Amino acid sequence: MSAGRFLQTLSGTRFPTPPIWLMRQAGRYLPEYRAIRATTRSFLEFCYTPDKAVEVTLQPVRRFGLDAAIIFSDILVVPDGLGQRVWFEEGEGPKLEALTDPADFGRLSRARLTDTLAPVYTAIRQARAALPAETALLGFAGAPFTLACYMIEGGGSRDFAKVKLWAYRHPESFGLLVDLLVEAVIDHLTAQVEAGADAVQLFDSWAGILPEEQLFAWSLEPMVRIAHGLRTRHPKVPIIAFPRAVGPAILMYRRPDAFTALSLDTGIGAHWAARELQPHVCVQGNLDPLMLVAGGTALERETRRILDKLGQGPFVFNLGHGVVPQTPPEHVAQLVEIVRGWTPSTS
Amino acid sequence: MSAGRFLQTLSGTRFPTPPIWLMRQAGRYLPEYRAIRATTRSFLEFCYTPDKAVEVTLQPVRRFGLDAAIIFSDILVVPDGLGQRVWFEEGEGPKLEALTDPADFGRLSRARLTDTLAPVYTAIRQARAALPAETALLGFAGAPFTLACYMIEGGGSRDFAKVKLWAYRHPESFGLLVDLLVEAVIDHLTAQVEAGADAVQLFDSWAGILPEEQLFAWSLEPMVRIAHGLRTRHPKVPIIAFPRAVGPAILMYRRPDAFTALSLDTGIGAHWAARELQPHVCVQGNLDPLMLVAGGTALERETRRILDKLGQGPFVFNLGHGVVPQTPPEHVAQLVEIVRGWTPSTS
Numbered sequence: 015m016s017a018g019r020f021l022q023t024l025s026g027t028r029f030p031t032p033p034i035w036l037m038r039q040a041g042r043y044l045p046e047y048r049a050i051r052a053t054t055r056s057f058l059e060f061c062y063t064p065d066k067a068v069e070v071t072l073q074p075v076r077r078f079g080l081d082a083a084i085i086f087s088d089i090l091v092v093p094d095g096l097g098q099r100v101w102f103e104e105g106e107g108p109k110l111e112a113l114t115d116p117a118d119f120g121r122l123s124r125a126r127l128t129d130t131l132a133p134v135y136t137a138i139r140q141a142r143a144a145l146p147a148e149t150a151l152l153g154f155a156g157a158p159f160t161l162a163c164y165m166i167e168g169g170g171s172r173d174f175a176k177v178k179l180w181a182y183r184h185p186e187s188f189g190l191l192v193d194l195l196v197e198a199v200i201d202h203l204t205a206q207v208e209a210g211a212d213a214v215q216l217f218d219s220w221a222g223i224l225p226e227e228q229l230f231a232w233s234l235e236p237m238v239r240i241a242h243g244l245r246t247r248h249p250k251v252p253i254i255a256f257p258r259a260v261g262p263a264i265l266m267y268r269r270p271d272a273f274t275a276l277s278l279d280t281g282i283g284a285h286w287a288a289r290e291l292q293p294h295v296c297v298q299g300n301l302d303p304l305m306l307v308a309g310g311t312a313l314e315r316e317t318r319r320i321l322d323k324l325g326q327g328p329f330v331f332n333l334g335h336g337v338v339p340q341t342p343p344e345h346v347a348q349l350v351e352i353v354r355g356w357t358p359s360t361s
Numbered sequence: 362m363s364a365g366r367f368l369q370t371l372s373g374t375r376f377p378t379p380p381i382w383l384m385r386q387a388g389r390y391l392p393e394y395r396a397i398r399a400t401t402r403s404f405l406e407f408c409y410t411p412d413k414a415v416e417v418t419l420q421p422v423r424r425f426g427l428d429a430a431i432i433f434s435d436i437l438v439v440p441d442g443l444g445q446r447v448w449f450e451e452g453e454g455p456k457l458e459a460l461t462d463p464a465d466f467g468r469l470s471r472a473r474l475t476d477t478l479a480p481v482y483t484a485i486r487q488a489r490a491a492l493p494a495e496t497a498l499l500g501f502a503g504a505p506f507t508l509a510c511y512m513i514e515g516g517g518s519r520d521f522a523k524v525k526l527w528a529y530r531h532p533e534s535f536g537l538l539v540d541l542l543v544e545a546v547i548d549h550l551t552a553q554v555e556a557g558a559d560a561v562q563l564f565d566s567w568a569g570i571l572p573e574e575q576l577f578a579w580s581l582e583p584m585v586r587i588a589h590g591l592r593t594r595h596p597k598v599p600i601i602a603f604p605r606a607v608g609p610a611i612l613m614y615r616r617p618d619a620f621t622a623l624s625l626d627t628g629i630g631a632h633w634a635a636r637e638l639q640p641h642v643c644v645q646g647n648l649d650p651l652m653l654v655a656g657g658t659a660l661e662r663e664t665r666r667i668l669d670k671l672g673q674g675p676f677v678f679n680l681g682h683g684v685v686p687q688t689p690p691e692h693v694a695q696l697v698e699i700v701r702g703w704t705p706s707t708s
Contacts, residue, residue: 173685175651182655222606225649225681226630227666259569261608261628262637281608283573290609302572304522308529316529319574334572338520 018148020081021212023330024252024274024296032321032329033081034353035152036346037277038336039074040086044343046073057102058094061087067137068144075149077343078350081330082150082213085141085206087134089156089217092198093165095127112168112176116187124198128205135209142210150213153206157218157257158195158236162188174223181232188232196236200243207244213252215277216240222259222279226266233257234266241272254298258335268294280334284323296328301349303333309345317352322359365495367428368559370677371599371621371643379668379676380428381700382499383693384624385683386421387433391690393420404449405441408434414484415491422496424690425697428677429497429560432488432553434481436503436564439545440512442474459515459523463534471545475552482556489557497560500553504565504604505542505583509535521570528579535579543583547590554591560599562624563587569606569626573613580604581613588619601645605682615641627681631670643675648696650685656692661699668703 017025020033041047047070054060061067067086075083090108094100098121099111113119128135142151156164164170166177181188203214221233234257241253256277257267267276268291278287278299291297305316321331331353337346364372367380388394394417401407408414414433422430437455441447445468446458460466475482489498503511511517513524528535550561568580581604588600603624604614614623615638625634625646638644652663668678678700684693 173651175654175685175687178649178651179655182652182659183657222628225627225647225652225663226632227663259606259608259628261606261630262633263628263630265633280572281569281606281610283608283610285573286609286612300572302525304520304525305529305572307522308526310530312529312532316572316574338522340522 018081018150020150020330021252023328024213026328028328031354031356032325032331034331034350035080035082035084036074036333036337037084039078039080039084039346040070041337042339043337043341044073044077057088058091058100061091062133064133064137064140067133068140071137071141072144074346075145078346080149080350082152083141083145084152084154084215085134085138085211087137087154089154089161089219090164091131091134092127092155092161092195092202095130095202096122096124096194096198097126098122098165107170108164109169110164113165113191116184116190119187119191119194122194124194124201127198127201131202131205135205138206138209138211151211152213152215153203153211154215154217155199155202157216157221157233157240158192158199159224159232160218160220161195161199162191162232163220165191174220178223181228185231192232192236196239196243199240203240203244204247207248207251213254213274214244215254215256218255218257221257222261226263229260229263230266233260234269238269238272265290270295275328275330277332278334282334284320288323288327292324292327292329296330297324298330298332300332300334303335303338303341306333306341306345306349307338309342309348313345313348314352317349318356318359321353321356325356325358365428365497367497367677368599370675371560373675375675378701378703379672379678381678381697382427382429382431383421383680383684384431386425386427386431386693387417388684389686390684390688391420391424404435405438405447408438409480411480411484411487414480415487418484418488419491421693422492425693427496427697429499430488430492431499431501431562432481432485432558434484434501436501436508436566437511438478438481439474439502439508439542439549442477442549443469443471443541443545444473445469445512454517455511456516457511460512460538463531463537466534466538466541469541471541471548474545474548478549478552482552485553485556485558498558499560499562500550500558501562501564502546502549504563504568504580504587505539505546506571506579507565507567508542508546509538509579510567512538521567525570528575532578539579539583543586543590546587550587550591551594554595554598560601560621561591562601562603565602565604568604569608573610576607576610577613580607581616585616585619612637617642622675622677624679625681629681631667635670635674639671639674639676643677644671645677645679647679647681650680650682650688653680653688653692653696654685656689656695660692660695664696664699665703665706668700669706672703672705
């Protein structure tokens with residue numbers, strides 16, 4: 015049985031064209047997703063129903079023959095598993111009963127985390143069994159800083175003033191929350207790998223709001239601890255880090271002891287990444303999701319530009335952020351065709 | 362008469378401590394600003410009332426003895442001057458009657474721009490006369506891409522899908538809008554310099570949403586054209602470019618033919634900037650505005666960290682983004698004191 019192009023690429027094998035999967039490839043842009051999503055009112059309940067989570071995980075692989083699936087779930091299952099109230103309001107994004115005081119941490123506990131999240135692991139077992147052998151299955155988690163953002167802000171935010179002020183003014187108590195999240199994420203990723211995830215991705219979606227010293231303390235260092243923690247039990251599992259929008263500070267994340275690959279947001283230029291990152295680490299990315307909405311010659315030109323710059327080194331094709339709901343599914347098919355048909359420009 | 366520390370720094374002179382001013386230093390965090398702002402209902406009318414605009418321009422200089430003032434105005438006076446309807450709703454940010462079709466461009470015209478914006482130039486004349494000789498007065502404008510974002514989205518946006526899709530799918534018509542904005546911004550900056558602005562800053566606040574090839578076409582290239590256009594009439598005027606959140610692509614903006622200094626957002630690490638940017642160009646920045654809210658030892662530590670990294674090269678101290686309304690004014694005083702009292706760490 016072959017490990018498939020995605021896992022082999024993460025292990026250092028090179029293919030004429032890179033493997034491809036897309037962040038948020040299972041989602042609202044697919045009519046078959048919307049049909050099954052409509053059968054459950056609560057988003058978290060949907061995530062915790064293995065049959066449905068498995069079905070939507072498989073949908074994009076069936077349609078587009080992607081090289082990897084990512085288990086359908088949400089990064090906020092971890093706060094939920096820790097006992098914080100999390101809910102999703104239609105068209106408004108996630109809401110959490112915000113932590114407002116270090117004393118609130120006392121209400122959080124890892125004791126029941128993997129029990130609460132058992133449906134995620136069941137879904138992974140089922141999805142792994144259902145997927146073709148050559149298609150990798152990714153598990154994932156939010157990185158501690160991004161989870162802390164949601165947990166302290168009580169949802170998304172424009173300026174993240176609450177979480178930043180807490181981290182800046184009270185680094186000791188903020189550090190306690192981050193420590194708890196490091197352990198919780200290790201638990202969650204370990205359970206996903208044990209259920210059959212072939213690789214994992216750590217999303218630090220809000221890392222980019224931190225200046226560099228804070229970024230080191232609250233994003234990079236906790237992510238490295240998670241990688242080391244997961245590897246004590248699963249020494250070979252590939253780990254992809256996605257510190258989104260951190261700019262040139264992504265240089266700090268070149269840590270082969272921790273991360274097998276770095277996922278790049280659209281703001282990291284492919285030329286720069288080829289020079290500064292690829293000699294050290296496999297990279298993944300980074301087409302603008304709006305290019306996938308635009309389609310046509312714009313999509314073709316931009317895809318080839320990225321391939322010409324990054325396709326010669328260790329590379330997984332992906333977006334710079336998740337697929338957006340208004341994406342025409344036929345543009346995804348077009349993208350896969352461009353990537354699979356690519357040959358390096360001679361110019 | 363001395364040109365003052367700010368202008369001399371931009372001309373290459375070095376001082377033991379850098380000059381300091383702050384983006385959005387005139388604003389809602391000051392009680393004296395709120396008092397005068399309350400006397401006019403419409404925000405644009407407030408901007409177009411020279412006595413009031415001058416008064417709020419001077420307030421932070423009086424309080425904190427900053428090295429530069431920036432004329433109180435708004436980047437959206439340019440779309441207003443071009444004939445697009447612009448208004449501000451309390452607590453909601455700016456609104457514009459969105460351009461939805463290339464035909465809408467026909468309703469825009471530069472013909473009355475500098476007449477409509479005459480109150481801005483009057484305010485600059487008055488502010489320049491009222492300021493101490495050693496305090497520089499900055500004029501400013503939004504860069505074409507950022508203006509186009511507001512003009513096409515009809516305000517702020519979460520994903521900027523409309524402006525991106527327009528630029529990606531219809532680069533020819535988007536280019537016509539950008540061309541018009543280049544000329545309009547040259548007109549507006551030229552008039553500001555002729556009214557007495559000692560230097561200007563170009564804000565490309567939304568540049569960071571563009572992938573590199575698009576960034577070159579729609580952010581950098583138009584900004585360079587503006588710089589060259591302004592310099593044909595005012596060859597020596599210092600121009601500061603602020604391409605916000607562009608990550609490593611800020612390397613493209615090292616263009617001494619166009620920009621005297623680069624303003625850095627908080628995401629550009631000081632260490633990296635000292636190595637990659639400062640040998641080529643004066644830099645300005647980049648304290649997190651939330652550090653200024655936090656105050657205390659966090660503010661002191663982070664300010665000294667930036668000074669130690671950047672204070673040895675050509676440098677203007679500033680924030681990485683504008684002062685936020687919840688900033689305690691006494692923290693600004695504390696910041697100025699730290700910057701003025703700084704001596705390089707011996708470690």
